[in-house]
Amino acid sequence: MKMPRVSFEESLENGVVLAGKCVGCAACVIVCPFNCLDYEAQRPKIVNECKICGICPNVCPQYDVSWSALEEFVFGRRSKPQEKFGIYKLLAIAQATDKNILQVGQDGGVVSALLSFALENGTIDGGAISGTSKGRKSASKKLADMVPDSSNAEKLPSDLAKTILYYWQRDQLATGVGLQRLLEATTTLEPGNTIYPVPRLATTSEEILDCAGTKYFYSPNLLAFWGGVKQNNKSIAFVGTPCQISAIRRIQMVPLKKYANKLGIAIGLMCTESFTYDGLMKKHIQGIMNINPQDIKKINIKGKVSITLQNGETKEISLSEAKQYTRTSCVLCSDFSAELADISVGGLGLTNWSFTILRTPKGVELFEEAEKANVIRTRPVETEEKALHLLNNLSMKKRKRRQWTLTSH
Ligand SMILES: Cc1cc2nc3c(=O)[nH]c(=O)nc-3n(C[C@H](O)[C@H](O)[C@H](O)COP(=O)(O)OP(=O)(O)OC[C@H]3O[C@@H](n4cnc5c(N)ncnc54)[C@H](O)[C@@H]3O)c2cc1C
Ligand code: SF4
Ligand code: SF4
Ligand code: SF4
Known part of the structure; x- marks a missing residue:
């Protein structure tokens, strides 16, 4: 396919990201042959000077698409x-x-x-x-990253910090017990983030x-x-x-x-x-409904948002209420x-x-x-x-x- 030489800024940044149309699929990020783009806050971000090869606009589902x-x-x-x-x-x-x-x-x-x-x-x-x-196995890496990155890191009880260090030194954070400690830590530090x-x-x-x-x-x-x-x-x-x-x-x-x-x-x-995680999960489910994400077993949407908790209880949000958190x-x-x-x-x-x-x-x-x-x-x-x-x-x-x-x- 012949590709017009257009820069990321001219095409996707102006036409998609700044226009509020970016879905955050990361296609542009993965295809850039010069690693010019990073993925940050669910959007592409230019981190190296664009070489104007024109590839990324051709893979974006929101730019110049002929269905x-x-x-x-x-x-x-x-x-x-x-x-x-x-x-x-x-x-x-x-x-x-x-x-x-x-x-x-x-x-x-x-x-x-x-x-x-x-x-x-x-x-x-x-x-x-x-x-x-919240998943078990390879979630350990994500959780391990969240612990030191948290702005609340100093709130981590020292016993828990020592246990995590112990498992980290032995490369055992992905084991059942290592992961359980990591989850405890992330629930303390970032209570809304563990079902991300x-x-x-x-x-x-x-x-x-x-x-x-x-x-x-x-x-x-x-x-x-x-x-x-x-x-x-x-x-x-x-x-x-x-x-x-x-x-x-x-x-x-x-x-x-x-x-x-x-x-x-x-x-x-x-x-x-x-939906946006900050809106539906953090603001509504956690903030307004006072439900800890750790206690959620399943979320299902069938005419309304049904939240099944680990203890078997079900809580509901009407779809019209949930829609205020739809991604733009x-x-x-x-x-x-x-x-x-x-x-x-x-x-x-x-x-x-x-x-x-x-x-x-x-x-x-x-x-x-x-x-x-x-x-x-x-x-x-x-x-x-x-x-x-x-x-x-x-x-x-x-x-x-x-x-x-x-x-x-
Ligand atoms: C954001 C969203 C909105 C949806 N809205 C509707 C709807 O309005 N009406 C409708 O009929 N169905 C909708 N679905 C599809 C539906 O919820 C089920 O995913 C689908 O029926 C498959 O069910 P399953 O039991 O066969 O899949 P499962 O066996 O449960 O497998 C689901 C697979 O999807 C993957 N997955 C889960 N969440 C995501 C995600 N956010 N993005 C990408 N992959 C993911 C999982 O890792 C898993 O591999 C929606 C799905 C998503 C992700
Ligand atoms: S509704 Fe949103 S998440 Fe679903 S396919 Fe469309 S743009 Fe993607
Ligand atoms: S170098 Fe090419 S693929 Fe990379 S950002 Fe620029 S136009 Fe897009
Ligand atoms: S390719 Fe995906 S992430 Fe990149 S600008 Fe287009 S919609 Fe956004």
């Missing part, structure tokens, strides 16, 4: 007006057969079941997904299980994908919100082969909006159902089942193999007409905002 060109690239054709939630081959209502996955999955645990299956049969050797700093989403490259089924469930905040999973590329993974599954799926398709379309060749499969999560860039979003993914998955009001859209031959193949291996079970979409209706409506509402072709081309 029709992207559809042509992924599917070889444009969607017809009656394809209200984009192009697909098959639809299914599905559920993980493994009880452990079903228990921790957000809806039917289908995303985790497919990832785990693909890892075990060697189709992929990593999954770029989202954990939390953290992009993770999972390479075992255990890690996939550890990261299951929806974080309704933004998780720039492309950073985890980048980690996999750097450490030479061969085939990485990418899981992300629709804006992130558009970014990875743009990366493929350029093409930036270093990244494109590593994409095993793109799994999109249906998405109405995502989401208000402009034109894709509900991750229309460019190989497989799209959403809850659509279902309990313990996922609504699954199989869009590409690659998506169909993985899904059908998983079903054959009894990793997932399915039932026909016709049994859930309400969910299909909701999918049509939510997609159409967002599609009205879409720019299909470039006006300047």
Whole structure:
């Protein structure tokens, strides 16, 4: 693709970041060949002089996007007006057969079941997904960074500080007990921060299980994908919100082969909006509702925000109240159902089942193999007409905002 030589400042900084359109996907950050960009406060930040190569504007899902060109690239054709939630081959209502996955999955645990299956049969050797700093294993690094960085560091009880030092010196912070001490410390120092989403490259089924469930905040999973590329993974599954799926398709379309060749499969999560952590979690859940993030077992949004606590109690926030914390860039979003993914998955009001859209031959193949291996079970979409209706409506509402072709081309 011919790339006009335009600087980061002229293109993305002025046209996207300062215009309030940046979703924070980190695509620009990972593709810059000169490491000019850092990722800070969910935005790109220029840290070295831009060499004006013009690559980053070509991967941004918010800059000069021709949706029709992207559809042509992924599917070889444009969607017809009656394809209200984009192009697909098959639809299914599905559920993980493994009880452990079903228990921790957000809806039917289908995303985790497919990832785990693909890892075990060697189709992929990593999954770029989202954990939390509350997760068990590799969260230790994030927590270990938070302790000395905290502005409240002096409040750490000396006994606890000594124990952490002990485990650190023995490289044992990721063990159960080491992590428990780190969590104690971060809960004391940064009480609102321990359920913050953290992009993770999972390479075992255990890690996939550890990261299951929806974080309704933004998780720039492309950073985890980048980690996999750097450490030479061969085939990485990418899981992300629709804006992130558009970014990875743009990366493929350029093409930036270093990244494109590593994409095993793109799994999109249906998405109405995502919320700011400072607003929904810190201000509302912690500040107004007085709920400690440590006590939260699961957050689910089905008509309202339901917060299930570790003790089994459920607290609620109405959707209209929660919407005041919607990230600004989401208000402009034109894709509900991750229309460019190989497989799209959403809850659509279902309990313990996922609504699954199989869009590409690659998506169909993985899904059908998983079903054959009894990793997932399915039932026909016709049994859930309400969910299909909701999918049509939510997609159409967002599609009205879409720019299909470039006006300047
Ligand atoms: C911000 C957000 C908003 C959503 N809004 C809707 C909606 O309005 N309607 C709807 O039907 N569905 C929505 N979903 C999708 C839904 O919540 C489930 O993620 C989906 O149904 C898959 O469920 P599952 O049980 O199959 O997945 P699981 O097996 O639980 O796996 C989910 C996977 O997604 C990853 N993940 C979790 N949070 C994020 C994140 N923030 N960013 C990127 N990856 C993440 C996890 O690491 C995990 O690998 C939303 C998801 C997100 C992240
Ligand atoms: S990718 Fe190119 S245009 Fe973008 S910041 Fe880096 S050097 Fe500048
Ligand atoms: S939307 Fe993504 S690619 Fe575009 S400026 Fe923001 S972080 Fe960079
Ligand atoms: S609403 Fe759109 S922009 Fe916001 S997180 Fe979801 S896909 Fe991204």
